[in-house]
Amino acid sequence: RDYAFFVPKDLAGKTVVAQGTLSRRLLSADEAAHLDEESASAAERVPGPQEEWSLVASSVVVPAGR
Secondary structure, eight states: OTTOOOOOGGGTTOOOEEEEEEEEEEEOHHHHHHHHHHOOOOSOOOOSOEEEEEEEEEEEEOOTTO
């Protein structure tokens, strides 16, 4: 929240413990297509409505050696 802290990008695929508020938002097919067009991701595009999950973290713990 309010960019109080940042999480390193190199944590992809690692196990962490996070606390915060998880929320789900349903995107219409048009919204999803618009976000896909703006994305630099090479991920396969899925047509139609989509779910968007987001986490507003209040804390993140990265266990040592993970």
